[in-house]
Amino acid sequence: NLPLDQADPEVAAAVDAELARQRDTLEMIASENFAPQAVLEAQGSVLTNKYAEGYPGKRYYGGCEHVDVIEQLAIDRAKALFGAEHVNVQPHSGASANTAVYFALLQPGDTILGLDLAHGGHLTHGMKLNYSGKILNAVAYHVRPSDGLVDYDEVERLAKEHQPRMIVAGWSAYPRQLDFARFRRIADSVGALLLVDMAHFAGLVAAGEHPNPVPHADIVTTTTHKTLGGPRAGLILAKEEYGKKINSAVFPGMQGGPLEHAIAGKAVALKFAASEAFAERQRRTVSGAQRIAERLGQADAVQAGISVLSGGTDVHLVLVDLRNAELDGQQAEDRLHEIGITVNRNAVPNDPRPPMVTSGLRIGTPALATRGFGDEDFAEVADIIALALQPSYDAAALRQRVQGLARKHPLYPGLS
Numbered sequence: 001n002l003p004l005d006q007a008d009p010e011v012a013a014a015v016d017a018e019l020a021r022q023r024d025t026l027e028m029i030a031s032e033n034f035a036p037q038a039v040l041e042a043q044g045s046v047l048t049n050k051y052a053e054g055y056p057g058k059r060y061y062g063g064c065e066h067v068d069v070i071e072q073l074a075i076d077r078a079k080a081l082f083g084a085e086h087v088n089v090q091p092h093s094g095a096s097a098n099t100a101v102y103f104a105l106l107q108p109g110d111t112i113l114g115l116d117l118a119h120g121g122h123l124t125h126g127m128k129l130n131y132s133g134k135i136l137n138a139v140a141y142h143v144r145p146s147d148g149l150v151d152y153d154e155v156e157r158l159a160k161e162h163q164p165r166m167i168v169a170g171w172s173a174y175p176r177q178l179d180f181a182r183f184r185r186i187a188d189s190v191g192a193l194l195l196v197d198m199a200h201f202a203g204l205v206a207a208g209e210h211p212n213p214v215p216h217a218d219i220v221t222t223t224t225h226k227t228l229g230g231p232r233a234g235l236i237l238a239k240e241e242y243g244k245k246i247n248s249a250v251f252p253g254m255q256g257g258p259l260e261h262a263i264a265g266k267a268v269a270l271k272f273a274a275s276e277a278f279a280e281r282q283r284r285t286v287s288g289a290q291r292i293a294e295r296l297g298q299a300d301a302v303q304a305g306i307s308v309l310s311g312g313t314d315v316h317l318v319l320v321d322l323r324n325a326e327l328d329g330q331q332a333e334d335r336l337h338e339i340g341i342t343v344n345r346n347a348v349p350n351d352p353r354p355p356m357v358t359s360g361l362r363i364g365t366p367a368l369a370t371r372g373f374g375d376e377d378f379a380e381v382a383d384i385i386a387l388a389l390q391p392s393y394d395a396a397a398l399r400q401r402v403q404g405l406a407r408k409h410p411l412y413p414g415l416s
């Protein structure tokens, strides 16, 4: 029973190097966050050892009395936080949560209507190489080229034309709030189920900083590691009438033993997500993203051909449009990496450049807000980013400013 650094020095060294990377750079990948130390502890606990096929009180293994307590806490906390009737906390990830929902409620060949991947949707919303696009008949709706907003008239038209069994509302790269009531009306008009995938904005919902899709949707899925800031995993929230089908699609339909250590991490994260400190963090997250959008709307950025999709943001991310810039998405990502800021390049709607290059950047604020960044810090980050995307830039000076911010907000001071 040796500690990691003695049992496996190579893995230990890479873990240490990753901790140093997370501490010394500014993490602005919109889907990432820093889980609290209590979540890391729960995930690294002896719960790793336990088999618990089944659900609390109805297991196929003995010795589940303690994991039952933990899983029930996670379920009850998720129900209370989001106002859900039924919750399944076992999906290993967001993709498994969505796949389980399709498996529970659809038949192969059924039609779904989801946001196009190239317009901000997710792979699991019908991309042709994903399970959702291979097994189901996936039809895509889009954002309007004129303003970058979801084209609800098109959603309605496509719903009437294709009569989907399920409409999927949700996104991986979209800077505005969706109109869930409108999606509900469209779904009802064609007798479709409504799935909302709130993977990205669940933390904002928990904090009351974003409308809650739960009252409108038949099913809501989420990841627990993005704005929610917990372990890497998924959740399914459903109306009671779908509860049984959802549970049996997850287990035994798709998964075997649940990861009780991850479920413990979810329980801890859900407890924190109900606190005022969490709500305050989500407010800093959104206002930080708005600072970045505003800075990238200033004259020097406009002159360099940079703009922001939809003209701003209501959420935790900004989508930078480089279609009119000399710099492409890959070059912009590399430049920011060079000065110590991690983001990801992202296709923009009707992107003229290939998917491995792209004409966009997705910049997110959740991880830095968790680190303690406030408006002033985000204004400094915004300025650094805007200057780094100029035709000529002083990498050394910008790197120093990045390091100053990283030092000002130490990450995981209790970890070594």
Ligand code: PLP
Residues within 6 Å of the ligand: 031, 092, 093, 094, 095, 096, 098, 122, 124, 170, 171, 172, 197, 198, 199, 200, 223, 232, 233, 234
């Ligand atoms: N749904 C949405 C909207 C996402 O953005 C993502 C992740 O990027 C997922 C689902 C999948 O989550 P995971 O990576 O945990 O499978």
